[in-house]
Amino acid sequence: MPIRVDSFGGACNGSVQTFVRKVETFCKFECRDMDAQADQTEIHDILVWTLADNLKDNAREWSDSLPQSMSTKWEALKPAILDKYQAREDPDRFMEICLRLEKLSQGERTVDEYLQEAQKLYDFCQVSISREHLDTRA
Secondary structure (H helix, E strand, C coil): CCCCCCCEECCCCCHHHHHHHHEEEEEEEECCCCCCCCCCHHHHHHHHHHHHEEEEEHHHHHHCCHHHHCCCHHHHHHHHHHHHHHCCCCHHHHHHHHHHHHHHCCCCCCCHHHHHHHHHHHHHHHHHHHHHHHHHHH
């Protein structure tokens, strides 16, 4: 039975890891008969082509918008797609952090501890907002 790679449309539900793993498995299967000394560049080209060929919808648009230096190199493309579609896996997490920041009080903590916690929560919110902003531009 041949290995099949299901198309990936850009869901942020953790399926990107499964998708990338299937692409890698498919390529290992397809390249199994290649010479042991096969050029790694050729194998990486097959990985990039297989991944790109199985993208659809939002993921296809995102991939098409990448600079060529990123979209043609497996070493750059793999972490980029994992970061892009894992970053928003849990949309409720952002709301939870923002609510914690809103309800934060010093309580029994020292001023330094309170400010450190507030800064950590604020930084998380800023990173999430920046990613969201970048996601809408991409």
